[in-house]
Amino acid sequence: MTELYQSQRAMRAMRKAAMQRGVIAVLDVGTSKIACLVLRFDGTDRLASVEGIGSMAGQSGYRVIGANTIMSRGVKFGEIDTMQETERAIRTVVQAAQKMAKIRVDHVIACFSGAEPRSYGLDGQIDLEGHTVDDQDVARVLAACDVPDYGADREVLHAQPVNFALDHRSGLGDPRGQVGQTLTTDMHLLTVDKAAVQNLVHCIRRCDLELAGIASSAYVSGMSALVEDEQELGAACIDMGGGATSLSIFMKKHMIFADTVRMGGDHVTGDISMGLQVPTSTAERIKTFYGGVVATGMDDRDMIELSGDTGDWEHDRRTVSRAELIGIMRPRVEEILEEVRARLDAAGFEHLPSQQIVLTGGGSQIPGLDGLATKILGQQVRLGRPMRVHGLPQAATGPGFAATVGMCLFATHPQDEWWDFDLPVDRYNTRPFGKAVRWFKENW
Amino acid sequence: MRSLTSGRRDNAPSRWGYRFERLMLTPLFRLFLRVVVPFAVVAGSTAIWLSDEGRRESLNLAVSDLRREIATRPEFMVSAMTVDGASQGTSEDIREILSLSFPASSFDLDLPAIRERVEELPAIASAAVRVRPGGILQLNIAERTPVVVWRTHEGLTLVDPEGHVTGPAISRVAYPQMPLIAGEGAELHVPEALRLFSAAAPLNSRVIGLVRVGERRWDLVLDRGQRIKLPEQGAVEALDRVVALNNAEELLERDVKVVDMRLAHRPTVQLTEQAVDAWWQASQMTTGTVGQ
Known part of the structure; x- marks a missing residue:
């Protein structure tokens, strides 16, 4: 777990460095297409000072300066199947996007849909002894979550705290600065197949690119295709891709479940x-x-x-x-949707207060799909398109680019994950030097 | 699986092609290619080419040839000089000191230098030099106009109001309308002298000139050896008083040698020796008569 923590932190540091340099690429490695967007950060958030306008989910600070899409090669079910082919495809798409952006890109954030994501709900609890909650306490409670045995061949992709509770008060977004006796958290852990991730990382490394983050496409397409109140009230985003249909359930602006149907x-x-x-x-x-x-x-x-x-x-x-x-076509689409229904049922989607279902992805463009989906998935079905981002070419605004656009949001406005908090200090205790450093920090 | 017949070639860039493309998109490298490399190439090749003595000389020769070729085009040739606003003598002086030989190229004429040399002439206040269309060097001269004759140990010179010596005077007779001044530093106070001369206008026929005494005050010299000593301050007022006195009492018609106005509250009159003698005898006679 510590190794993962370090590697994810390294990716976060790289993302910060890339944002400081001003250019970052997002890469959506899909089964039917590979899309690459080059984002340029203006640095100045022009609207930040205007009263009444929030951070716009980090939307105002960047624009898309390069975009390219090519047919995917060597990818099956959202996983890399033939590495050389995929590497070539990534090279082609990155080169074309760079050419359009007229600048070299070194950092890339990638997403993929396959690798059998599995969701785990974790909870942790610590005693606060009546003092105010600070960053260290949040880190401690996150570390206190008992991690399930998800298997040696799997890796954690997302570990997001979705809820904090202080004593009897639940649903806290940010418990810092508040006083209580016990701090409880719920964490959503998404694990994927280790080999698939390693293949992707290797592929990107071979293209001379630095990986500055990695995301599940179920998560990022939900971020872009669901509108804010859907994310808040509870909704499922179904991204019908080429080789895999990924679904994610959002509640209170956090992803609480993600899964993939290996059909598309x-x-x-x-x-x-x-x-x-x-x-x-x-x-x-x-x-x-x-x-x-x-x-x-x-x-x-x-x-x-x-x-x-x-x-x-x-x-x-x-x-x-x-x-x-x-x-x-219809039996296959029905089969996919029924499989999705089964996954949603397994996740307990029917217990959510809102049953909104948003269909997106290239497969959602089949005429009449919304009617069919209404029969299988429930009454509240709509077709979703990704939200608009600055400078996105018209060709990349269709529902097939939900994950790609979601990556932009993920790149600019990432949600806090477990590794964004410092390791709780008691982990340092094994090293005497770290202990000395901590003593200095605490006393000065 | 690709079919053997389809000739669709792989459009993916090769690893090295991809790396090269990325290198070419690196901002610093692009700057290097766009600015540093061309500059270095040009500078380097020029330096190598010029490192040979013979090439350098031939280049210099070619450059000077080209320059001469352009300079000697008829459009740039100056064939004559006209001097406007100068008297005959000054104009001749100018031609003599410039000693330009025409036709000359306007590239070779250093107009500021010509102007400076012309303005060095004492008789010239300012000069404007330009090359007029048609190849004529035009000199517009503003001459100094002398207003007084200044007598020094070296001889007579002419002086303008600003104290510049404009030239020598052949003789006093040649400039009868100009007043005469003398003495060290007299030329620096010509305006005051001119005011004094105008104040002395009623005595006009008798005025010989002004003498600067001790570089601080004026003496007005009249004929018959008469002299009016004027103070440092308020010389004109003092002279006015003398003139008024003269009008009333005909002071200067009498046997007076010096009228000393240096102390304003006590003007002093010095008589000539004959007058003193005559006055002495007259007083003797009077006293003798009284005494007897």
Whole structure:
């Protein structure tokens, strides 16, 4: 745990350094596309001094100066499958984004959707003995959480304190400066497969980039696609990607659950490809042009030409009705949504006060999906798009870029995580030098 | 899996291409490439080229040739000089000291230097020099106008109101309208002298000149050896009093040698010796008559 703490702290320090240098890149390594945005920090928060305007979630201090998206290579289910291919893809996208930004980027914050995230709810409690809560106490209570045995091959990606309680008062955002007897915290711990993270880190290192942070795409797409009151009241964000559909549940502006269904738009494409006997690229084109999940009578007469280059005229000149296409797509989409429903049920989503569900990601653009999702997931379903950030090109404002845009917010306005607090001092005690330093700090 | 037939080549940059691209996007490196490298290349190649003596000389030669070629174009040639605002003698003086040979290129004419040399002439107050279109060197001269003749041990000179000696005077007769002053430092007080001369206008026919005494005060010298000693301060007022006295009492028509006005509250009159003798005898006679 300490090793993880150090590495995450190192990433945080790197993020700070990058923000001071003014340029940072965010990289969304997805199954169907890899997107890179280059952010420039103006440093001066122009609106900070204006009364009545908050920090705008760190929105006012930066703008996107470079953006590029390419088709992903070597990624499956949101995890790196062929490292050389992925490395090349990352090189291509970073180079193009750099070229657009006209500046070299050294620090990158990456997100990915796969690697089987698992959520754990932790709680910790310490005795305060009646003095005011300070940073050290927060660190102590975070360290007092008993970490479950999540396995040696897994790594902690996020460890966010989601709630503090002082004696009987719960729901404190920031307990510092308050007086009480016992301080309790709830922490949300998200672990992922260690190998997947290490592959990604290795890939990015091989591109001469420094990793300044790493995030789960379930978390960051929730940050960008959910509006503020949805985050506050409780909502689930379902990011339907190419190879994986990630879902995250937000409550009181904190993510309390995240999970991934290892199915996505690529599986729909695969079904079409197999069902219609067409190449994957044709299947992808047909899906994006004619796809849908609700068939009407009109769709029986809407014939789609399937081109091909096999040389067999009969095979190359086939047509298929749109109803048939919908008949192929709908079971797979239903399967994905039902799997999501199962995960939400497992997370206890129905006990939340608000049952808002936001569908985002490239897969959410299937026509009629909201109607289908209403049947499976519940009544309060809407299609979400990422929020606007400064300088984002029009091409990158679609729902497929929810995670990418969320990374911008994550980069500029990160939530406090466990490693943002100093280690409680009693951890130092093993080292006599540290003890001496602590004695000096306390006495002067 | 890629099919063997599809010729889509990998559009990803190679590792070294990627690194090179990143290097080229580094701000400091770009600055280095844009500023330092061209500067160093130009400076270095110039230095290497110039390190050879022969090349340097040929370069100098070419530069001077080019300069001469441009300077001797007809547009830049000056063929004559005109002097405006100077009297005949001064104009000749100017031509003599400048001793310019025409035609000359306007590049070779140092106009400020010409102006300085012209202004060094005593008779010239200021000069403006320019090259007029048409290749004419135009000198606009403002001459000093002498107002008094100053007699010194060296001879007669002419002096303007500011105390500048404008030139020698051949003789006093040549400048009958100018008053005469004499004495050390007299030329520095020409305006005062002029005021005194105008105050002495009623005595005009009798005035010979003003003498500066001890570099501090004036003596007005009249014919018949008469002399009016004026004070340091208020010389004009003192002279006015003498003139008024003269009008009333015909003081200066009498046998008076010196009228001393140096002490304002006690003007003193010195008689000539004959007058003293005559007065003595007259008084003797009177006293003798009285005594007898």
